[in-house]
Amino acid sequence: MLIAATLAILVVMILAIIRGFVGPTLYDRILAVNMFGTKTVLLISLLGFVMGRPEFLDIAIVYALINFISIIGVLHFSDSAVFRHDPHDTGSTKKES
Amino acid sequence: MELIVNISSASCLLIGSFLCLSGGVGIMRLPDFYTRMHAVGVTDTLGAGMILIGLILQNPEGLVVIKLLLILVMTIFISPVASHALAKAAYRNDLVPLSDRNENKGGTESSNP
Numbered sequence: 001m002l003i004a005a006t007l008a009i010l011v012v013m014i015l016a017i018i019r020g021f022v023g024p025t026l027y028d029r030i031l032a033v034n035m036f037g038t039k040t041v042l043l044i045s046l047l048g049f050v051m052g053r054p055e056f057l058d059i060a061i062v063y064a065l066i067n068f069i070s071i072i073g074v075l076h077f078s079d080s081a082v083f084r085h086d087p088h089d090t091g092s093t094k095k096e097s
Numbered sequence: 098m099e100l101i102v103n104i105s106s107a108s109c110l111l112i113g114s115f116l117c118l119s120g121g122v123g124i125m126r127l128p129d130f131y132t133r134m135h136a137v138g139v140t141d142t143l144g145a146g147m148i149l150i151g152l153i154l155q156n157p158e159g160l161v162v163i164k165l166l167l168i169l170v171m172t173i174f175i176s177p178v179a180s181h182a183l184a185k186a187a188y189r190n191d192l193v194p195l196s197d198r199n200e201n202k203g204g205t206e207s208s209n210p
Contacts, residue, residue: 001107002155005148008114012121012140019124019133027130027187034179035124035137039117041168042148049152057164064168068175075186 006046013039030074037067106154113147116140129195134184141176145169 013036020032041060048056116139123136149169153162 001110005110005114005151008118009148012117015121015125025130025187025192027183027192028133030183031130031134031137032124034183035120035140038141038145038172038176041172042117042145045149045152045165045168049155054156054161054164057161057168060168061164061171064171064175068171068179071179072182075182078186078190 002046002050006043006050009039009043009046013043026078030071030078033074034067034071037063037070041067102154102157106151109147109151109154113144113151116144116147120144130187130192131184131194134180138176138180141180142173145172145176 016032016035016039020029020036023029023032041064044056044060044063048054048060120136120140123139124133127133127136146169149165149172153165153169156162
């Protein structure tokens with residue numbers, strides 16, 4: 001059951017990173033990175049149990065904190081004019097100033 | 098007693114895996130940013146919580162449970178804050194939701210997000 005859950009998390013991570021590559025807007029990419037980070041925490045925890053080494057949980061805690069800080073940091077910079085989203089230009093996310 | 102714990106742990110892991118897979122399908126198939134955020138919110142709170150509870154029931158003793166509970170509490174607090182900040186930033190930077198765009202146009206054409 002642990003291995004089945006690990007495979008499910010791997011499939012979800014692949015789907016999330018596909019959305020991160022093809023995402024139309026900037027916020028889709030940030031959302032996909034956020035989901036990828038959460039699933040990384042779950043994958044590291046599950047792998048620690050599969051391989052019988054529960055010391056991996058420390059790494060999972062560090063990954064959870066890094067994920068939160070990175071999301072808040074990118075969203076803080078998204079207020080600036082470089083990251084400003086143009087609603088009519090759905091192809092590219094960066095506006096030439 | 099051990100059989101009950103094993104069965105409940107396996108069912109928690111199964112429910113969490115199903116919710117994560119449905120969220121993964123949702124982030125690929127849903128048409129708008131806000132609807133995709135709904136799909137991700139399901140996986141971040143209930144899917145991760147179910148998988149972590151299943152892992153707690155796998156090894157119900159020692160320091161491992163404390164670390165897993167710490168990860169669970171951090172996930173429960175961090176994920177809604179990140180979702181809230183993301184939705185607020187997207188709405189403030191004029192990312193229009195799909196229903197408003199359709200109402201303004203008044204037609205039945207499907208707009209590409």
